[in-house]
Amino acid sequence: MKTLLKNARERKGLKTREVAQLLGIDQALISKFEKGTRKPTKDQVVKLASLLEIDFETLMVAWLKEKILYEIGQDDFALKAINMVREEMENSYVTSKKSISKNLSAILEEIDALKVKLDQFRQFDSYRITQALELEYTFESNRIEGNTMTLRETDLVINEGLTISGKSMREHLEVINHQEAIAYIKHLMNKNTPLNEREVLSIHNLILRGINPEDAGRYRKVQVMIKGSSFMPPQPFMVAKEMEDFFIWYETNKNVLHPIVLAAELHERLVTIHPFIDGNGRTSRLVMNLILLQNGYVIANIKGDYDSRMNYYNALETAQTKNNKEDFLLFIAQIEKESLERYLEIIGQ
Incomplete structure (x- = not known):
């Protein structure tokens, strides 16, 4: 994700200071996002995707991947838990699709x-x-x-x-x-x-x-x-x-x-x-x-x-x-x- 953000910013010709100003946050946070030492919030991901013209889905998936890895670390039960979460989310998605009336x-x-x-x-x-x-x-x-x-x-x-x-x-x-x-x-x-x-x-x-x-x-x-x-x-x-x-x-x-x-x-x-x-x-x-x-x-x-x-x-x-x-x-x-x-x-x- 950090590479995505930095490359997109440079492609737009923006300085970290300018991005921070446009988003209304501290410049140091932008640098930390790009170095991977700090994770943006979901709201900030939405704004970054729009401002830097990054595909939202690509950026959100990268953000969620890092968030999940950070939260679970190397826990022995992590993969089993992830598989259970995926199954539950897929069932929820099917249910939401079925919620459309006849x-x-x-x-x-x-x-x-x-x-x-x-x-x-x-x-x-x-x-x-x-x-x-x-x-x-x-x-x-x-x-x-x-x-x-x-x-x-x-x-x-x-x-x-x-x-x-x-x-x-x-x-x-x-x-x-x-x-x-x-x-x-x-x-x-x-x-x-x-x-x-x-x-x-x-x-x-x-x-x-x-x-x-x-x-x-x-x-x-x-x-x-x-x-x-x-x-x-x-x-x-x-x-x-x-x-x-x-x-x-x-x-x-x-x-x-x-x-x-x-x-x-x-x-x-x-x-x-x-x-x-x-x-x-x-x-x-x-x-x-x-x-x-x-x-x-x-x-x-x-x-x-x-x-x-x-x-x-x-x-x-x-x-x-x-x-x-x-x-x-x-x-x-x-x-x-x-x-x-x-x-x-x-x-x-």
């Missing part, structure tokens, strides 16, 4: 069949089709949050640069900002940039740019309540730690879960933490759709009409207050299925 498993199979079909007809993709669907996404995502722009008005603001009489400056900015945020997640997708704190904050910064500049791209410092919900988000002093756990969970599960489940989980987890003063819903939906796009799916566009919005909110609240995510996972899976079906219909397949 209903969810069935819809995921339908989605994957649609994706196979879509992959065969990618050559029929059109910039104009993509542009129209992204416009609809901006319209619906903003409508969920109370923006009163119609689809036509959203089009005029984005594509014609017009100002709509009777609509507030905030509503205009919400439209423009959201469209730019879509362009940004597509940029991340094309670069194959992994989800990390910097990117989530950048997405949020775009959403609130010009609307609430002092809070754009920054975690909240005050307690908030979710209108119409009995769920209470975590206290502000807990947000940074909750977000650290959020990214650790992502890194641990990104290659294990079905992409639809991963995307839906990230959406629910982020909006439950509610890390921002405003813009949590839009940011969470954009993060979800970044994951979907990175895995070759299409944007899951949740509608903003009353019935769709209520179904969305109710499924979320059940996940947040009853520790039961089934309804929410099914809801997102159904939205993605419908989005795939519509996309295939548009391109004539």
